[in-house]
Each structure stands twice: as structure tokens, then as C-alpha cells.
Amino acid sequence: MIKTTAFAAAAFAAVCLAAGCGGSSTGPSSGGGGNTGGGGTTNTTTITLTSSGASPRDITVSVGSRVTFINNDSQPHDMDSNPHPDHTDCPPLNVGFIAAGAQGVTQNLNTARTCGYHDHNQPSNTNFQGVIRIQ
Numbered sequence: 470m471i472k473t474t475a476f477a478a479a480a481f482a483a484v485c486l487a488a489g490c491g492g493s494s495t496g497p498s499s500g501g502g503g504n505t506g507g508g509g510t511t512n513t514t515t516i517t518l519t520s521s522g523a524s525p526r527d528i529t530v531s532v533g534s535r536v537t538f539i540n541n542d543s544q545p546h547d548m549d550s551n552p553h554p555d556h557t558d559c560p561p562l563n564v565g566f567i568a569a570g571a572q573g574v575t576q577n578l579n580t581a582r583t584c585g586y587h588d589h590n591q592p593s594n595t596n597f598q599g600v601i602r603i604q
Contacts, residue, residue, distance in 0.1 A: 514534055515537045515538075517538075517539045517541055518538060518539065518541060518542050518567070518597070520542050522596025522597050523597050526599030528602070529604055530578060530602070530604075532580070532603055533578070533579055534577070534578055535577055536574070536578070537572055537573070538572060538574075538575075540568065540570065543569050545566060546597065547589035548565070548567060549586065550562040550585065550586055553589065553592035558584055559578070559601075560576075561575055561579070562576075562578065562584050578603045581603050581604055583601070583602050584600070584601045584603065586599055
């Protein structure tokens, strides 16, 4: 029974990985995709959330990349694309709820464009707002 359960869990994880499942996660995850910097912005695929806000708040990534939001704050965050409350500008960016100490990964960002993001629970807090440029 334990071997069957472990096999089923491993099979599910493999299918989810192959399908590009997004959403929040409590385990480590790779950022994925090749990234390029541009226009004086950083070439990272990781945004860290702390009590001070999101850092960096403005990044540039390659088409097809993913962005990982790492929540190092003691409070949960709910990271989504603009506009609030619809989150319709960049749906692949909608990570949603990220518990304290956890991380959330976007879906593949496959369309070249500029996407704003914010914390759904703190939509007017500019410390948790930013821009992801997909080039």
C-alpha cells in the first residue's frame, strides 16, 4: 500500500510538472526558462516578499520564462496580475495565495508584454506592486 501511494504521488508530480502546473508551492522549485535583463532592470526570475514589500519590483524575463515569488514574510500574500480585483491583464502571472515561508510560481509567460502585479489583499500597498517585462 505504501509503495502504491508513493508511486501515485510521484506519477502525479511528474504529470503536473510536464503540464506546467502553476500556483503556490511549499517545496523548492526552479524558476525555469532562460532570462535576459534589459533596460537597467535585473535579470532574475525570483521576487522575494518580505514585510518591506516585493524585491525586486521591476524585472525583465524572456518569453517562456516563469517567475517565482518567495514569501519570506511572516504574513501570507496573494500575488496576482493587474487590474485589481479582476487580474485579467496577464493571467499566467496569477499565482494566488502564498503562505508565509512558501513560494508560488507563475505559469509560463509566453506572450511578450509588460505585466503589472500586486498583492490582492493589499491592492493599494505600493510596496507589493511591481512590473514584469516579458521580452
